[in-house]
Amino acid sequence: MIQANFTSYELQFKRPAGTSRGTLNSKLTYLLKVQNSDTEYVGECSFFRGLSADSETEYEPKLQWVCDHINEGKEFLLTNCQEFPSIQFGIEQIFAQIENRKDGMFFPSEFTEGKQGIKINGLIWMGNLDFMRDQIQQKLEQNYSCIKLKIGVNWQEEYKILQNLRKEFSASQLELRVDANGGFSFEEAKKVLEQLAQLEIHSIEQPIKAGNENQMAELCKYTPTPIALDEELIGKFYKDQKEKTLEIIKPQYIILKPSLIGGWKGSEEWIEIAESKNIDWWITSALESNIGLNAIAQWTALFHKDMPQGLGTGSLYTNNFPSKLSVRGEYLFYNP
Numbered sequence: 001m002i003q004a005n006f007t008s009y010e011l012q013f014k015r016p017a018g019t020s021r022g023t024l025n026s027k028l029t030y031l032l033k034v035q036n037s038d039t040e041y042v043g044e045c046s047f048f049r050g051l052s053a054d055s056e057t058e059y060e061p062k063l064q065w066v067c068d069h070i071n072e073g074k075e076f077l078l079t080n081c082q083e084f085p086s087i088q089f090g091i092e093q094i095f096a097q098i099e100n101r102k103d104g105m106f107f108p109s110e111f112t113e114g115k116q117g118i119k120i121n122g123l124i125w126m127g128n129l130d131f132m133r134d135q136i137q138q139k140l141e142q143n144y145s146c147i148k149l150k151i152g153v154n155w156q157e158e159y160k161i162l163q164n165l166r167k168e169f170s171a172s173q174l175e176l177r178v179d180a181n182g183g184f185s186f187e188e189a190k191k192v193l194e195q196l197a198q199l200e201i202h203s204i205e206q207p208i209k210a211g212n213e214n215q216m217a218e219l220c221k222y223t224p225t226p227i228a229l230d231e232e233l234i235g236k237f238y239k240d241q242k243e244k245t246l247e248i249i250k251p252q253y254i255i256l257k258p259s260l261i262g263g264w265k266g267s268e269e270w271i272e273i274a275e276s277k278n279i280d281w282w283i284t285s286a287l288e289s290n291i292g293l294n295a296i297a298q299w300t301a302l303f304h305k306d307m308p309q310g311l312g313t314g315s316l317y318t319n320n321f322p323s324k325l326s327v328r329g330e331y332l333f334y335n336p
Contacts, residue, residue: 002098002180004067006045006060011289011317017125027287027317030063032090034070036098043093044292045086046259051286053235054084054259062087070094078265080124082237089263093295104324111301117331118301121146121177121308126153132161144330146175146202146308152183155192164197171200175308182209182231189219197224202254206230217249226252228285231272234260244271253280255310257286264299284310290323297325297332 011027030045045063047054055062062084066077074095081087096106110116122139124132124147132149139147146167151158158178165176178201184192189207196204203226208215210231220227229251236242246254254274256267267283274281283300285293293314300309313327314320324335 002070004033004070004094006030006032006063006067008060009289011287012319013316014318017287017316018223024287029089029289029292030059030086031291032066032087032094035095035111035239039101039103041094041097041103042291043090044095044259044288045090046286046288046292046293047086048260048286051234052086053237054086056157059084059087060248066091078263081286082262085234085237085262085266086228086259088266089258089292089295092263092265093292094176095293104291105298106295107298107302108207109298109301112298112334112336114334114336115334116301117164117328118311119146119306119308119330120311120313120327120332121148121175122330123147123310124149126150129161131156136161137164140174142327142329144179144212145173146330148177148179149308150181151178155184155188159195162196162201166199171202175202179205179230180207182206184208186212186215186219193219193225193227200224201225203228205255206232213245213248216251220249220251221253226256228253228331230255230257233257237262237266239269239273242270246273246277246279250277251279254281256281256283258283258296259286259288259292259300280307282307282309285312287312287316289317290314290321290325294323294325294334297334301334 008028008030011029013025015077017024028047030047032043032045034041047059077091078088080103097103122144124135170254184207186208236245256270258264258267261267273283285296297311314323314325326333326335
């Protein structure tokens with residue numbers, strides 16, 4: 001018999017994190033803990049207020065239900081948590097560790113042996129121009145060949161930053177990605193896509209708000225800049241919903257955030273559907289603590305993709321958990 005409990009934990013940002021959805025000072029997460037023989041295993045259920053599809057009012061009761069039924073096994077729990085994607089991910093983490101009989105070990109590989117790194121993009125948070133420029137300078141000094149900027153708050157200024165970057169670095173020297181978090185209207189987005197194309201921007205995430213499938217489909221059909229779906233994937237719990245979304249929109253890319261789309265299993269379902277439609281993808285963390293980030297990184301390493309992945313480095317918080325992950329240049333490594 002294994003015993004389970006859960007606890008909430010408030011992660012504190014070192015400095016406010018700005019997106020077009022607003023500014024974050026802290027981030028609530030939940031830890032699912034299981035005692036199996038002499039070892040405690042922890043899985044992170046990274047609830048993201050205002051973004052997660054999980055019901056906020058039913059969240060803690062559902063976690064308690066999982067603790068009460070933990071001995072029913074992984075498949076039973078996942079099936080009964082279909083509409084709680086972040087809880088599904090926490091359950092997967094617990095059972096992967098039990099299977100490997102090692103705390104913090106989900107997928108043994110050359111990555112977890114410290115032999116192989118994962119190429120990642122450098123993330124630039126929103127803020128005033130000087131703050132954004134400082135971050136960019138830092139990433140360039142760290143030899144990142146792919147930088148992702150949050151945009152959609154002050155497009156004229158953001159566009160100037162991108163123009164200046166392109167003057168200095170060609171598309172073959174520096175890959176630029178942008179993430180609008182749904183910050184543009186449909187008409188604005190059309191113009192922005194044209195402007196981005198002139199600067200040879202790799203892709204834009206979620207140019208308009210999620211839930212406008214027909215408008216998004218039209219943008220994807222005629223866009224000169226590849227479009228990546230991000231928030232659009234949230235809340236699609238079942239395979240037929242996923243197939244329908246990709247069938248209608250036909251994006252160039254999708255972005256997989258395990259905490260928001262049903263963990264590894266939910267993400268793998270999206271990958272399977274996307275690849276059948278020739279849609280490419282990459283994996284991104286979504287402000288998890290080092291516990292969830294470690295789980296995402298170990299899974300990501302299994303795919304051997306050369307494309308830079310969006311794995312935040314865990315350096316955002318003042319009260320994060322100890323981690324075996326570290327960034328060297330533009331690669332994320334595991335230190336066994």
